[in-house]
Each structure stands twice: as C-alpha cells, then as structure tokens.
Amino acid sequence: MKESKTDYKNFYYPPGGILLWIIIILEILTFGIAIIAMNYSAQEEIEIFSESRLKLNNQIGLINTVILLTSGFFMAEVVNQAKKNNNKKFSLYLKITLLLGFLFLILKSYEYFEKLNDNISLDTNTI
Secondary structure (H helix, E strand, C coil), rough: CCCCCCCCCCHHHCCCCCCHHHHHHHHHHHHHHHHHHHHHHHHHCCCHHHHHCCCCCCCHHHHHHHHHHHHHHHHHHHHHHHCCCCCHHHHHHHHHHHHHHHHHHHHHHHHHHHHCCCCCCCCCCCC
C-alpha cells in the first residue's frame, strides 16, 4: 500500500489567500446577522412589514440581482484575461462590467427616486 503525504501548506494558504477567506466569512456572518435581525423585527411588527413589502419593486430587484451577478462574472473574467495577457478580451469584459455597473446605478437611483416621491425615507417605519 502506498502512503500519501498530506500537504498542510494548502490548509494554511487557501486559494485566493487567507485574507480573502476572512472577508468572505465576515460577509456571510454580517448578512446572516442582518437577516436574523430583519426576521425578528418582522415578527415584532407584522403589519408594518406586510405594508412595506407591498411597496417593493420586485421587477427592478430581480433585474438588479441579475446585473450584479453578471457583472461579477465579467469582472472575474477581466482578471482572468489580464493574467493571460489577452488585452482584447480584457478590454471588452471591462467595458461590459462598467456598463452593467452604470446600469445598476441608474436602476438603483430610479428606485430611490420612487421611494422619495412616495415620502419614504430612512426614517420611515423605524422604531
């Protein structure tokens, strides 16, 4: 039987580096805590959350989610093409990423404009 030696270096040096994984874990924890807090508040103020949920624009939310995921993919491709010194694809993917970023900002601005016109601000429905 052949013995294999475990390379412990990989455990201590994960892909992307340890700092990247610390950031990912912190993001997961932060969003997890925020979701738990939101669900707790929703249970405490059921009527307010039900009314407020009706004011959300689901179509724009879906489009923005798709834009964010797609732009993230293209940004990863920008990095990949930069490593390969493929300047033509690098430039194309970077332009697509920037275009999607601007589109996201335009849609987000429209969402905020809608809310401000309905007299909804950061102070609305806060305890």
